[in-house]
Amino acid sequence: MRSRLVLGSASPARLATLRRAGIEPEVVVSGVEESGVSADEPAGLARALARLKAEAVAADVADAYVIGCDSVLDLDGTAHGKPRDVEEAVSRWRTMRGRSGVLRTGHCVIDVAADGSRQEVVEVAGTRVRFAALTDEEIEAYVATGEPLAVAGAFTVDGLGGPFVTGIEGDHHNVVGLSLPLLREMFTDLGVAWTDLWARFGRGQR
Amino acid sequence: MRSRLVLGSASPARLATLRRAGIEPEVVVSGVEESGVSADEPAGLARALARLKAEAVAADVADAYVIGCDSVLDLDGTAHGKPRDVEEAVSRWRTMRGRSGVLRTGHCVIDVAADGSRQEVVEVAGTRVRFAALTDEEIEAYVATGEPLAVAGAFTVDGLGGPFVTGIEGDHHNVVGLSLPLLREMFTDLGVAWTDLWARFGRGQR
Numbered sequence: 404m405r406s407r408l409v410l411g412s413a414s415p416a417r418l419a420t421l422r423r424a425g426i427e428p429e430v431v432v433s434g435v436e437e438s439g440v441s442a443d444e445p446a447g448l449a450r451a452l453a454r455l456k457a458e459a460v461a462a463d464v465a466d467a468y469v470i471g472c473d474s475v476l477d478l479d480g481t482a483h484g485k486p487r488d489v490e491e492a493v494s495r496w497r498t499m500r501g502r503s504g505v506l507r508t509g510h511c512v513i514d515v516a517a518d519g520s521r522q523e524v525v526e527v528a529g530t531r532v533r534f535a536a537l538t539d540e541e542i543e544a545y546v547a548t549g550e551p552l553a554v555a556g557a558f559t560v561d562g563l564g565g566p567f568v569t570g571i572e573g574d575h576h577n578v579v580g581l582s583l584p585l586l587r588e589m590f591t592d593l594g595v596a597w598t599d600l601w602a603r604f605g606r607g608q609r
Numbered sequence: 610m611r612s613r614l615v616l617g618s619a620s621p622a623r624l625a626t627l628r629r630a631g632i633e634p635e636v637v638v639s640g641v642e643e644s645g646v647s648a649d650e651p652a653g654l655a656r657a658l659a660r661l662k663a664e665a666v667a668a669d670v671a672d673a674y675v676i677g678c679d680s681v682l683d684l685d686g687t688a689h690g691k692p693r694d695v696e697e698a699v700s701r702w703r704t705m706r707g708r709s710g711v712l713r714t715g716h717c718v719i720d721v722a723a724d725g726s727r728q729e730v731v732e733v734a735g736t737r738v739r740f741a742a743l744t745d746e747e748i749e750a751y752v753a754t755g756e757p758l759a760v761a762g763a764f765t766v767d768g769l770g771g772p773f774v775t776g777i778e779g780d781h782h783n784v785v786g787l788s789l790p791l792l793r794e795m796f797t798d799l800g801v802a803w804t805d806l807w808a809r810f811g812r813g814q815r
Contacts, residue, residue: 424771425754530776535790544804548631565630565782566789566803570736575781576771583772584741597772598750 404595405514407467408604411460416554416561417472417581424583427606428470433459437473437484445475445482446507446527453509454525466517468593470510474580476556477505477529484555492551493542499558501536505529506556506578512589524589528582530573532560537567555580610801611720613673614810617666622760622767623678623787630789633812634676639665643679643690651688652713652733655679659715660731672723674799676716680786682762683711683735690761698757699748705764707742711735712762712784718795730795734788736779738766743773761786 410418410428421428433456440455442448457471475482478499486492507529514522537545550564551557558564560571560578568578576583587597616624616634627634639662646661648654663677681688684705692698713735720728743751756770757763764770766777766784774784782789793803 420771423768425769535793538802541802541804544807548807560781562629563631563807565626566793568780569790570779571781572778573776574774575766575777575784578781584775587741587772596744596747598747601750601754601769 404599404603405466405468407464408600409460409464409467409469411456411469411471412580414472414580416559416579420576420579420581420583422606425601425606426604428604431460431464433471435459444480445477445505446509446529448482449473449475449507449509450525450527451509453511454523457511457513457523461513461515461521465515465519467515468590468595469513469515470581470586471513472508472510472581474506474508474555476532477507483557486552486557489546489552492546492557495557496537496542496546496551497539499534500542501534503531503533504556505531508577508580508582510582510585510589512586512593514593522593524592526585526589528574528577528585530571530575530577532558532568532578533570534558535567535569541567610805610809611672611674613670614806615666615670615673615675617662617675617677618786620678620786622765622785626782626785626787626789628812631807631812632810634810637666637670639677641665650686651681651683651711652715652735654688655681655713655715656731656733657715659717660729663717663719663729667719667721667727671721671725673721674796675719675721676787676792677719678714678716678787680712680714680761682738683713689763692758692763695752695758698752698763701763702743702748702752702757703745705740706748707740709737709739710762711737714783714786714788716788716791716795718792718799720799728799730798732791732795734780734783734791736777736781736783738774738784739776740764741773741775747773
């Protein structure tokens with residue numbers, strides 16, 4: 404068991420997800436420039452960005468587990484991140500309403516030993532998300548809250564957008580930005596039982 | 610639009626679900642005795658209990674929307690509420706691990722006019738929940754946290770149990786205990802646009 408658990412993401416939703424699951428990570432944000440990265444398809448993009456973020460943070464720590472994640476909404480094979488402005492958010496929702504997309508989140512966990520040697524696990528999870536048939540008025544009201552502008556895919560499932568997702572297929576946490584069951588499996592692959600993380604990195608343990 | 614929005618449930622998870630969706634309800638807990646209610650199948654039980662809870666609260670208010678909910682885990686047609694003790698929680702998890710059940714939540718919304726006349730909508734939503742193949746050690750550690758004893762079905766998806774649910778089919782919020790997309794539809798049936806609730810009952814509006 405390492406002495407530090409580091410979340411390499413500025414996302415409050417990812418931090419809240421870990422906290423609700425009883426884990427209190429340190430947050431270290433990488434300076435990765437996302438716009439310089441491209442990939443043939445959305446899953447590849449999410450995977451590449453998750454690795455870049457985790458590796459940028461892992462370079463500066465030792466005796467630590469580092470978690471990097473990146474999420475995109477896959478609509479018909481095209482990756483959508485945060486909308487640029489109000490117009491794009493409204494236009495996206497007019498396309499999305501009444502249909503579905505796949506939220507793809509890349510996860511990279513790097514086990515950095517005290518001597519700096521590393522073991523890395525990378526996985527991508529996809530969760531199908533079905534969007535409610537919002538009225539034009541609901542779209543305008545939702546975009547006016549500002550929330551869609553701050554998030555990949557222009558929606559949340561755990562915030563104001565909750566009532567606008569009629570259902571999902573897969574892990575809910577993956578939609579929020581960090582799949583807890585996948586993370587449990589990745590830690591198992593690294594030889595760490597998830598429930599042992601509670602004792603070492605649980606809230607109030609540090 | 611009524612002047613009050615009342616959640617007839619003591620569940621902190623239901624309150625948190627509404628709050629994250631931007632709605633701040635009043636909480637009024639009914640004194641319904643659940644053990645006195647029976648039904649032929651889990652969905653019928655969830656429906657009957659949701660109605661009882663909402664009607665008990667609605668009897669004491671006017672000019673209000675009242676929301677009542679009840680959740681059970683349907684495993685092969687049998688309804689499971691909160692486990693009685695540690696032994697039952699461990700035994701349930703040994704049955705549940707690696708397979709799936711359906712979390713059924715009954716929802717009752719009563720629109721109580723200023724003169725006390727009522728309009729009532731009742732719906733049940735089911736979400737399939739797939740449980741991870743926990744080791745015996747993980748089950749013991751999870752039950753030792755006490756969380757499984759406090760919740761219907763002996764698991765949470767939004768708490769410590771998050772990593773132990775590998776995926777769902779349907780609305781996530783329904784598993785937590787209150788389906789936001791279903792509630793949006795029920796309010797639409799009552800002639801109320803969900804986004805209008807933000808202005809009247811949003812956080813900081815009262």
